[in-house]
Each structure stands twice: as structure tokens, then as C-alpha cells.
Amino acid sequence: MKSEKLYQKITKLIQKQGFKELKLDRVIETKYIRDENLKKYLFTFRDEKANKTYALRPDLSLMSLIQFSKSKNTNKSKISYSGESYRKNKTTNSQIGWEIYNSNNQSDEYEVIKNSIEVYKKITKKKGYLRIGNLELFSSVVNQLQLPTRWKQRIVDQMYDKKYFYEILKRLETNKDLDESKIKIDKKLYNKMKKLDQDKIIANRTVKDILSRFETKVYKQPRPSDGKRSVQIIKRFLKLKCPIEKAPKLLSDFFKKNKLNIKISNDYFSIRKNKVGNLRIEYNSSEIPDVEIYSGLYFSISNQKFIKIISGGAFNKLSSSLGLRPINAVGAAIHLS
């Protein structure tokens, strides 16, 4: 009963801020779910006639983006949604979200964050933390490192899975990516395969493709010293945190010290106050989501016990990656379990 009242309070607040409700479908075609962490927990069923697999919606934000993309609306639109999402690891999961589609500037990010703060205030008067990170900053740091492109891509791709991410860093740091004894054998096979028809298909790949990737992999390895240095920079970067006001300076100093050609202006972050109401606002480089939805801004609001209550950010690349029309978007959601 208490949560029902809260639910209505939040919905009312969001609509008052001009976010129009979008009714969402309950099922989603599984081809739109790319995130492996989400895939694990789907309730799926198959339509043999249509040769399609569907799932009960595991996340409302994703649903709203897909539904919005089907409209031809190219104007800036403030959308809200609410309802249950279904995952095997959560019994009930009510979600309320507020999003700005076709967003084009920092003021939209600010509006979403401001709205999130207002929602937090409706829930509790207690102290809390608003942590802001930026995934593009992380990618920029990695792109500036003295590493082959293949390694840069690996690091950025795996940042959502902390355990595996640190395993990769360890491989890079200790230069243990290639097994020299196996490479010796493979080099012999490489010479043999060079004599084959280069268009021949082996396990669905051409010989040409296999050999060209082998050459890149074996002959374009990071130097051990570069590997170590890169890992040190990444680890140091992920430890950066400070009140949001000081973040541009902290980051600029870090980039300068590590000879990274990244410029950051004083107004880089859309919010610059260190405190709003009972919320302390801080920058934290390790504020990285565990789902691959966001690009750029990512933030979360947690209570005194560091339990995340609201999370959100920018997801400008998501619609294109799903094969939908490109939509710049920023939004946030609260999970009422």
C-alpha cells in the first residue's frame, strides 16, 4: 500500500515536469537484447510460425526506446513510462522512468538529473549520494594509450563486467596473451595455409580472414612496457573521485600528468554544485553501469547505505546498435522492488 502511494506520487511528479506517458508492450523480440547480463535472466518463448523468439520485457527503458523509434517523431520529446519488468533473478520489479529523446544538449542531461533529484526527495529526506561518471571519458583515456587498436577495443568492450575486465588488464600487464609454444606450431600451419585457396571457407571464415587476423595478432602485440604503463594509467584513472565542482581540474591535471591529449572544459559536467538538498554530488571515474546501455554520461543516486535507488545516463548509440533509426537519448529510472 505504502509503495503504491509512492508509485503514484512519483508518476504524478514526473508528469508535472512535462514527461508524457508512453504505454509499453509486454513482450520484446529477443534480437533487441544484446546485453549478455540481461540475456541470462529472460523469460522467453518461441513463435515457430514467425520463426521469432520473444521475451517478457526485461527492461522498460529499452522497450520505450524501441517503441519511440517506431514513431517518426524527430522532435525533442519528453517521455515517461512505468510498469513491471520481468527477470528471472528478480521476483517483482516495478520501474518508473523519464527520458528525453532526440535530445541535443547538456541542458537535457541537466533536466534528467534534476528530475532524478526531485524523485529522490519524494522518496526520502535522508542523506544520499549522486555519483556522476562518463563512459566517453574512459574510452578517450583508453584511445590515447600506446596500444594496438585490438587491445583498446577489448578494454572498452569489457568494462561492464568488472571481474573479466580486471582479468584482461592482468593479461595486458603481464604480457600473457599469447602462448609462445602454441604460436610456434601455429606459425607452421600459417605457412601451409598461405598456399591454400585464400577464399576457401573454414568454419564459416575465409582463409584470408584467418591469416590476416593472425598476422595482426602475432606481429602487432603491445610492447611489455607499454602494456604495464597502460594498465597503471587505467587503474589510476578509475580511482579518481572528488566533489563535482573540482572534477574538471582533477581530470585536466590527470590527463596532463599522464601525457594524454584530452581537453576538458570547466563546464564539461551539466551539474556543478557539490550539494543539492541532502544529496552530495561527486564525480567518480569508476561509476560504470553493469549493463551495456549507456554511452557518455552515467549517474546513480544511492542512499546512505550506498544502495542504488535511481540510475540513468545518455544512450546516444543504443538505437543504432539495435538496427533502429539513430536517436540521441538521455534518461533515468527508479526500480521499486
Next chain:
Amino acid sequence: MKKEIIICISSKGRLKPKSLNIFKKKKLKIISEKGERDLVGYVKNKNFNIKILFVHAREAIDALANLTADVAISGKDLLFNSSTNVQKKIKLYKDLDFGHASLKIFKSIYWIDCASLLDVSEIARNKPLKLITKYRLLVENFLAEKNVRNVEVLDSNGATEIAVRINQASLVADISSTGKTAAANDLCELNDGLILKTSAALMVAKKSLKKKEVVKLLKLLSKS
């Protein structure tokens, strides 16, 4: 009259003779009315009234879940690959010291540029890959845990190893004890492609643990 206990044992393969050996050691003589090819056997003595069903190791798990059987000797891999609904109805009573094997991911030996799951992820980035297996659940969970994307899992019903040679799939996940079958089909394992180490195990339907006779038999069979 003793209550009948139904036990499922693998009808063929490496698990069968070793499972039968356990009965022999415990002096539980199995009688088959129609000889060696009979798929039903009996043990009748003053302590037990046992009916033995010789079935596929996979079916033994299903039999426990739907209470067609009380006890089974089957592979742990098959238990872990079954749905949560099935798994929660079965208790893994004791690991047995035979049927040791590993569930691993294999690739073509000619994929010299691919040694690890990271390589798989990178190759799949440009073009989604297909992996064929009889162990969909275990493989999907493993790939998700290792953050490997763009790999579609296909179900295999027959000789899985050949799928790569005929370009039906790019990768294979299968049970292997010596790796000889894989090698004979031009396959080798990925460095970090070990999904599960498995062996035979004594399993029991949780509801059957309420039967005194079943508990007594489990104690006897699990004594080394």
C-alpha cells in the same frame, strides 16, 4: 513385501559397466528376464525390492524430476544442464569416481588466430558466430558470464564434432575426456574454454528421500 525402489542406469556407454560394478560390489545381483539386451532388471533380496531401468543418461534425470524413478546414476553435466525446475527436484547425493570428463569449447585447428574467448568476441564482432552443442543452458550461461557477445547457440542432436568441418557452425561445445574425438575432427580447445568438469554421480529425487528404503539403499551404494 518391501516397497519397490526404481533406479535408472545408463543403458550404454562408459557409465553402464561402472554403474553395474557398484551393484556387484554390494552383492546386489541384477536379474534380467530377457538377457543382456533387456532394458529392465530386478534386484530382489531380503533387504530390497529394486527395479532397474536402463535408459539414456539424460532421460535418467527427467525420470527423477517427474518421480518415475527414485535414484539414478548419471552425469553431473546433464543435471546442471537441465532447467532450474528439474534441478530443484533432484539431490546430488554423491560424486562417483568414474565418468570423468570436461565440457569445453572447441574451435577448428585452422583458426590459428583464435586462442581464447576474447578472440571469439572479436571475431564475432564483425560477423555473428554459431556454436553447436547439446548443452545449451550451460554454454549460454558460460558465455554470458565471460561477456562473449554475438555467439548464437544451436542445439545438436547427433555427432556434434563434425558440425565445424561441414561449416554448420564455427564452434563446438562438447564433453571430452581424452580429446581424441575432437582432434580426429580437426578441433582443438580454447585456452579458457573449460565450462565444467564432470563425473558420474549418485542422484536422488528429493521426494523419494522420505522413503526409508531409498535412504537405506543410498547409504549402501555410497559406501566406498
